[in-house]
Amino acid sequence: MLFYLLKRVGLAVVIVVVAVVLLYSMIHVVPGDPASVILGPRATPEMKQELHKLMGLDRPFVVQVVSFLGKVARGDLGMDFFSQRPVAEIVFKQLDETLVLVLASITWAMLLGIPLGCYSAVFRNTFSDKLVGVFSIGVIAVPSFVVALYSLLFFAVTLQWLPAIGAGESGQLLDQARHLILPAFAIGLGWVGYIARLVRASMLEVLNENHIRRARAFGLPETTIVFHYALKLAILPTVTLLGTGIGRLISSAVFAEIVFARPGIGKLIFDSVVSRNYPLVMGAVVVSTVLFVLSTTISDSINAMLDPRVRERL
Amino acid sequence: MSKPNMQFSKIRLSRRSFLKASAASAGWLMLPGLGMHPSWAQDTRVLRVRDYGDPQSLDPGIASNLYEEHVNAAVHNKLIAYKPGTKWEWQLEAAQSIEQLDPTHIKFVLKPGITFTNGFGEMTAEDVKFSYERIIDPELKSPIKGDWATLASVDVTDRYSGIIVLSKPFQPLWMTTLPYMGGNIVSKKAVEAAGGKFAAMPSCFSGPYVIKEREPKQRTVLARNPEWKGAPAAFDEIHIFPIDDEKTAEMGFEAGDLDYTRVSMSSYKNLKKKPPKNSVVEKYPSLYYVWLGMNMEHPKLSDERVRRAVQYAVDIPSILEAAYDGVADPATGYVPPGLVGHRPDTLVPFKADFAKAKALLAEAGYPDGIDLDLEVRNKAVYIAAGQVIQAVAAQAGIRMTLNLHDSGSFWSLGDESKGDRWKKLQLVLNRFSSAPDPHYAAQWFTKEQVGVWNWERFKNPEYNQLYEQALAEADKDKRDQMYRRMQELMEASGAYRFITHEAVPVIYTDRIIPALRPDGMPLLRYFTTA
Numbered sequence: 117m118l119f120y121l122l123k124r125v126g127l128a129v130v131i132v133v134v135a136v137v138l139l140y141s142m143i144h145v146v147p148g149d150p151a152s153v154i155l156g157p158r159a160t161p162e163m164k165q166e167l168h169k170l171m172g173l174d175r176p177f178v179v180q181v182v183s184f185l186g187k188v189a190r191g192d193l194g195m196d197f198f199s200q201r202p203v204a205e206i207v208f209k210q211l212d213e214t215l216v217l218v219l220a221s222i223t224w225a226m227l228l229g230i231p232l233g234c235y236s237a238v239f240r241n242t243f244s245d246k247l248v249g250v251f252s253i254g255v256i257a258v259p260s261f262v263v264a265l266y267s268l269l270f271f272a273v274t275l276q277w278l279p280a281i282g283a284g285e286s287g288q289l290l291d292q293a294r295h296l297i298l299p300a301f302a303i304g305l306g307w308v309g310y311i312a313r314l315v316r317a318s319m320l321e322v323l324n325e326n327h328i329r330r331a332r333a334f335g336l337p338e339t340t341i342v343f344h345y346a347l348k349l350a351i352l353p354t355v356t357l358l359g360t361g362i363g364r365l366i367s368s369a370v371f372a373e374i375v376f377a378r379p380g381i382g383k384l385i386f387d388s389v390v391s392r393n394y395p396l397v398m399g400a401v402v403v404s405t406v407l408f409v410l411s412t413t414i415s416d417s418i419n420a421m422l423d424p425r426v427r428e429r430l
Numbered sequence: 431m432s433k434p435n436m437q438f439s440k441i442r443l444s445r446r447s448f449l450k451a452s453a454a455s456a457g458w459l460m461l462p463g464l465g466m467h468p469s470w471a472q473d474t475r476v477l478r479v480r481d482y483g484d485p486q487s488l489d490p491g492i493a494s495n496l497y498e499e500h501v502n503a504a505v506h507n508k509l510i511a512y513k514p515g516t517k518w519e520w521q522l523e524a525a526q527s528i529e530q531l532d533p534t535h536i537k538f539v540l541k542p543g544i545t546f547t548n549g550f551g552e553m554t555a556e557d558v559k560f561s562y563e564r565i566i567d568p569e570l571k572s573p574i575k576g577d578w579a580t581l582a583s584v585d586v587t588d589r590y591s592g593i594i595v596l597s598k599p600f601q602p603l604w605m606t607t608l609p610y611m612g613g614n615i616v617s618k619k620a621v622e623a624a625g626g627k628f629a630a631m632p633s634c635f636s637g638p639y640v641i642k643e644r645e646p647k648q649r650t651v652l653a654r655n656p657e658w659k660g661a662p663a664a665f666d667e668i669h670i671f672p673i674d675d676e677k678t679a680e681m682g683f684e685a686g687d688l689d690y691t692r693v694s695m696s697s698y699k700n701l702k703k704k705p706p707k708n709s710v711v712e713k714y715p716s717l718y719y720v721w722l723g724m725n726m727e728h729p730k731l732s733d734e735r736v737r738r739a740v741q742y743a744v745d746i747p748s749i750l751e752a753a754y755d756g757v758a759d760p761a762t763g764y765v766p767p768g769l770v771g772h773r774p775d776t777l778v779p780f781k782a783d784f785a786k787a788k789a790l791l792a793e794a795g796y797p798d799g800i801d802l803d804l805e806v807r808n809k810a811v812y813i814a815a816g817q818v819i820q821a822v823a824a825q826a827g828i829r830m831t832l833n834l835h836d837s838g839s840f841w842s843l844g845d846e847s848k849g850d851r852w853k854k855l856q857l858v859l860n861r862f863s864s865a866p867d868p869h870y871a872a873q874w875f876t877k878e879q880v881g882v883w884n885w886e887r888f889k890n891p892e893y894n895q896l897y898e899q900a901l902a903e904a905d906k907d908k909r910d911q912m913y914r915r916m917q918e919l920m921e922a923s924g925a926y927r928f929i930t931h932e933a934v935p936v937i938y939t940d941r942i943i944p945a946l947r948p949d950g951m952p953l954l955r956y957f958t959t960a
Contacts, residue, residue, distance in 0.1 A: 161847055161882065163571055201630055206646060272685035280685035281678065282671060283648055377673040377682065379647040387647075387674075392838040 120420055128409045135405045140181050171394060193399035203399035211403060213283055214380040218365045220300035225307035233315025234342055252309035261371035264302035271298060281377040299372040311354055318350040359415020363408045475666040477957055480679040480691040484647055484672035489628035490614035491564050494573035499611050504652055504955040505635040508613035509538050514945035514956050518866040520609045533599035540590040545657050546617040546634040553636055555592035559584035560618035577612035599902035602869040638663035638955050664958040683937055690938040695757040698935035714934040714950030717864040719764045722927040723886045725855045735794035737924030743826035744819055744927045745782035753814035761928040763917030764871035770906060771868035771913025777921050787826035799827025804857040805843055808834040816859050844885025858885060868913040872897055875920060886925040893919050
């Protein structure tokens with residue numbers, strides 16, 4: 117297991133480096149000048165030149181990439197020269213908001229999706245199973261930004277039960293929780309469907325396995341069989357899905373952050389790309405890439421821990 | 431249908447219990463008792479407004495965006511400031527009196543007793559001198575240096591008075607420098623203590639509000655300045671939310687999360703017809719100007735007849751109807767109505783004239799029409815405008831290809847320092863912001879701006895000469911004629927088809943009385959409760 121973990125971490129580091137170099141190149145290939153965007157029409161050529169120098173854009177591209185990677189290795193994501201604050205500080209502040217949103221979304225999606233999946237498997241081919249099936253496919257098919265807009269219109273604008281914008285007063289947990297409900301609902305709804313379908317499929321497979329039949333033969337209560345024995349195995353594909361799904365969750369968060377005017381890393385990347393704020397784009401991209409690779413590594417490791425056959429495949 | 435693989439009696443989980451549990455969970459989530467009180471039940475002493483951007487720098491010397499000025503104007507003082515209302519006028523703010531002694535000398539006297547917070551003492555003429563002279567200091571690299579381009583010095587006469595000395599007459603000073611971004615007065619002591627400029631947050635304020643909290647990308651909170659001795663601030667706090675998307679802001683307003691916001695032009699008619707409960711919807715003329723520009727140095731557009739053909743092939747009423755929902759009026763130049771230099775009419779009528787356009791094209795050697803590229807920013811309103819231009823111009827034989835750009839790419843299209851892209855530039859749908867003096871808009875079309883912001887590469891000696899003369903001209907009527915002529919020269923070159931100044935629709939709750947500039951922009955320090 118230790119050897120597997122070492123190999124997996126090594127691979128993760130390579131993936132991060134390659135991804136960062138690729139993204140760095142892509143951002144610089146896109147036409148556009150940060151100086152023109154940031155300084156606006158009042159900028160003189162001298163001011164633009166100064167800004168390029170400050171951002172290190174006057175150096176050869178390869179030097180920029182190598183210097184950036186060196187800084188990242190030392191844990192320095194640079195300075196956002198405009199707000200005069202360290203990029204890491206800005207990114208991690210926004211990351212908190214996104215992580216809370218993503219975590220809240222996936223938590224409620226699991227809380228509803230797993231029981232729904234179990235229920236469908238247990239009562240397979242009944243009317244309720246089909247109803248859950250239609251619901252699951254339905255919510256998977258609806259893009260999260262559509263859910264965001266309609267839930268906003270209904271719960272915030274029409275009923276005025278929930279706030280429409282922002283992330284709530286800092287330090288006031290209840291207020292922050294209220295601001296979290298609609299965005300988390302919008303992002304998590306599709307995942308309820310995914311998880312329900314996935315749990316149903318794997319549960320059906322597990323329920324027909326020998327050890328489950330043996331448990332039934334021993335006369336164990338069906339709830340114990342389903343939740344204690346079958347679910348443990350049936351949940352494995354969901355763990356993998358969640359690991360790889362973090363990227364998708366972050367991209368869904370971008371829409372939610374824009375629609376609900378919430379701070380977050382997705383919106384930070386979007387705004388920074390539009391304004392060609394390279395230090396912020398790269399800082400945010402590095403952090404989200406690391407997050408993605410880390411979550412995949414963790415989910416793979418959990419899989420390997422639960423199923424030794426996985427260790428052989430790397 | 432196959433039977434379920436278990437009996438209800440054998441498990442505790444039944445359909446009924448499952449549904450009961452689900453319904454209970456959903457109900458619990460929506461229960462008003464969980465603190466989900468209606469969003470409008472807020473303290474009326476907190477004003478919640480939306481701005482379209484998040485302030486990056488709050489040092490008035492290096493801030494250059496309007497949303498930064500909205501904050502700065504509430505927490506700092508200027509000698510004079512814009513007067514809320516429908517006419518562009520200024521009023522005294524930190525100055526007790528101010529007068530133009532001659533074309534290059536302006537005498538001011540400060541109101542005594544204006545103090546800077548955090549123990550930085552009383553505002554003096556030394557602070558005024560420091561605040562204005564630092565903007566022209568090359569060390570600071572201020573983006574608003576141009577506003578004070580003619581400043582020679584500020585001579586301090588005594589503790590409260592001084593004289594602003596200009597190197598040459600500069601009429602826009604009264605409408606675009608002193609009451610705007612360049613007019614904010616900071617504490618010399620505080621800035622020097624901060625090392626020459628404020629970083630993210632200024633260390634002291636002198637206005638009716640102070641910055642209490644900055645949550646980047648989330649909100650800026652202003653609170654009453656306890657040391658303020660002027661007319662009391664109406665609100666305990668002002669929360670400013672940076673929301674780029676107008677539709678999001680509209681929903682935020684309708685949900686009761688905002689008290690004032692600009693809304694989209696496409697929503698104006700509906701909101702006006704059926705405003706949300708307890709709200710007021712108004713429309714203000716904007717200072718922005720939108721135009722179709724043509725690169726005069728591109729081989730396809732170097733012939734004036736081709737450019738004029740494009741002018742005649744663009745139908746302004748269709749653009750205004752389709753892209754601006756009939757809310758905006760056509761523009762006759764870069765100066766909007768109500769300001770010195772506004773033209774009453776254009777050389778080319780607003781309505782397209784396809785026969786004339788075709789004839790001009792044929793005359794220029796394009797009897798079968800011409801293919802051109804049109805560069806457009808990827809925002810819904812500009813895309814719609816671009817599509818209308820494309821569809822209508824096709825009737826005159828001008829086949830346009832629409833190229834969409836995000837802001838980053840768009841704003842470097844005609845910039846010579848960014849490589850050779852400007853050489854390929856043909857048509858561009860452009861939009862600039864402006865200030866309440868024609869000089870502000872006029873400056874981008876001089877010869878010196880070619881390849882910087884003058885993407886049409888319009889070079890006209892008469893324009894440049896008039897531009898310089900108008901800066902110094904004190905006679906309002908003469909200035910008016912000069913700027914009219916300058917815009918006429920631009921249109922006559924064929925490189926410009928002015929489209930609109932857009933409009934600024936706003937919505938606010940009837941619990942407040944907003945203080946707005948004539949262009950609908952908020953002057954937060956003067957907002958009051960109804």
